Amino acid sequence: MRVELSDEARRYIGRFDELTGVAPTDCLVESDRLVFVVPAGEMASAIGQGGETVAEAERRLGKSIELVEDADTAEAFVASTLAPAAVNAVTISEQNDRVAYVEVPEADRGVAIGADGANIETARRLAERHYDVDDVQLT
Structure with missing residues (x-):
């Protein structure tokens, strides 16, 4: 892209x-x-x-x-955008919208979200720009 x-x-x-x-x-x-x-x-x-x-x-x-x-796959890229939070797995849903579901340990949820949601919002913006991912959700 x-x-x-x-x-x-x-x-x-x-x-x-x-x-x-x-x-x-x-x-x-x-x-x-x-x-x-x-x-x-x-x-x-x-x-x-x-x-x-x-x-x-x-x-x-x-x-x-x-x-x-940067990464070769959408899954690896989304995980990279959330560093330094530990990411166990990323699954991209290919239904109506492309959504990246990110499995993050409970202890790292705050890091993944960031102050005022800045980290997760950055992950969303970059995933959309580079891999046409419509949303990033933590699970």
Whole structure:
């Protein structure tokens, strides 16, 4: 699926690439944070040793940064969007709507949902943009 990027998102992607050497494939621009989707296998480079690289990018871009690792399947991608919450399984329903049902341990539900629902909402937006998943539900 082809992701449409705003000019602002493109600028942030270019700047992040300059700062880290990792070229994200997507960027969600929110008021207080940026969410970058980085290619599979490049998460360690984007974070840097001890988180130094991403911390410097946050300082220079003036926003909190969250990273999501891209994946080959919708199920793996949805699990990645909810990290660091532990995800036991993801099932995609193919009925009227495509819904990702995510099995998360009770102890990690708060992490998966995030403050004011920010994490689950980010997972929903990214899953829809990349895999045409209409909703993400925790089970």
